[in-house]
Amino acid sequence: MAGYAEIAGHDNLIEHFRRAVCEGKVSHSYIISGEEHAGKMMIAEAFARALQCTEAVSRQTGDGCGRCISCMQAASHNHPDILYVTHEKSVISVEDVRQQIVSTAEIFPYAGNYKVYIVDEAERMNEQAQNALLKTIEEPPAYVVILLLTSQIGRLLPTIRSRCVEMALRPVSEAKIRAYLERRFQIPEYSARLAASFAQGNVGRAVAYASSPAFGEVWAQCAQIMKRLPRMRMSELMEEVRGLAAAKKEIDQRLEFMTLWCRDLLMCKAAGDEAKLICLQEEKTIREQAGHISYEGIEDCIRVIRETGARLRANVNFDVAVEMMLVQMRDRFQE
Numbered sequence: 001m002a003g004y005a006e007i008a009g010h011d012n013l014i015e016h017f018r019r020a021v022c023e024g025k026v027s028h029s030y031i032i033s034g035e036e037h038a039g040k041m042m043i044a045e046a047f048a049r050a051l052q053c054t055e056a057v058s059r060q061t062g063d064g065c066g067r068c069i070s071c072m073q074a075a076s077h078n079h080p081d082i083l084y085v086t087h088e089k090s091v092i093s094v095e096d097v098r099q100q101i102v103s104t105a106e107i108f109p110y111a112g113n114y115k116v117y118i119v120d121e122a123e124r125m126n127e128q129a130q131n132a133l134l135k136t137i138e139e140p141p142a143y144v145v146i147l148l149l150t151s152q153i154g155r156l157l158p159t160i161r162s163r164c165v166e167m168a169l170r171p172v173s174e175a176k177i178r179a180y181l182e183r184r185f186q187i188p189e190y191s192a193r194l195a196a197s198f199a200q201g202n203v204g205r206a207v208a209y210a211s212s213p214a215f216g217e218v219w220a221q222c223a224q225i226m227k228r229l230p231r232m233r234m235s236e237l238m239e240e241v242r243g244l245a246a247a248k249k250e251i252d253q254r255l256e257f258m259t260l261w262c263r264d265l266l267m268c269k270a271a272g273d274e275a276k277l278i279c280l281q282e283e284k285t286i287r288e289q290a291g292h293i294s295y296e297g298i299e300d301c302i303r304v305i306r307e308t309g310a311r312l313r314a315n316v317n318f319d320v321a322v323e324m325m326l327v328q329m330r331d332r333f334q335e
Helices: 011-023 040-052 069-075 094-102 127-138 174-185 189-199 203-211 213-231 234-246 248-274 280-290 295-313 318-334
Strands: 029-033 082-084 115-119 144-150 165-168
Touching (some): 029 040, 040 069, 040 082, 040 115, 040 144, 127 144, 189 248, 203 213, 213 234, 213 248, 213 280, 248 280
Parallel strands (some): 029 144, 029 165, 115 144
């Protein structure tokens, strides 16, 4: 269980939680919302650790010290007063809420000043479960703090939302994600830049991309397609269609890679030698292509890629849609 220093971005939320601990103004229930893998659990756990820390310094910094018994228990997920609500089915049932929260909330903390409940995927609570939780949220014991983590806040009842402090995670800047990957995971600059750009502000997604050998392999395959596309014969183009069809489950990722390539082409035409490219290892090819394709041609390529993604999500014929995309893009490069 990491502290706030190990979290990239989300400075406003972290500052709010720090102040709550420092000033002793902790609310009884919070909703932390954001995309999957955006960092909701890391923030919730850092806040829980800070609340339970036994060192006086935590009341000055708003963060756990990381050294006391309480912090070490939190780090190993063994703290008796930091409770994770679990469920065996696809929904969090009324029985889960009653057994794990309602029936235990009246029991005083064993070791800390607070009893912290962390409910991950809170949107999985059915209506009965949310109504069962409502009474505890409305009349909580002074020491209870409930953290509801969700990627679909709209599925929580208005009565729940109105009684909680809502904290929404926003996309993190590419620069912060890139620095985080390089510092925390020693990811090379090029890979960190690519993963950060592709993650679209989601730190967890960037970590997964940068740590996956398959991510680099997929990028290399797409780079080869984009490098060869302007000179590709029809037989070669159909071979690439078959290759993409063999990995159709990851087609969205491949389409995003192609979009990033086109974005670099635009940057080259607009900023010339000052352009900050994402695909640095292919800089020579990108600059050459940018010199031959028009702004309109690049914009058409981006549009075609997006339209193809929409068609594939509508379950049109995969091979036909991808073939049309590659042909249209090749034609734009050759105009």
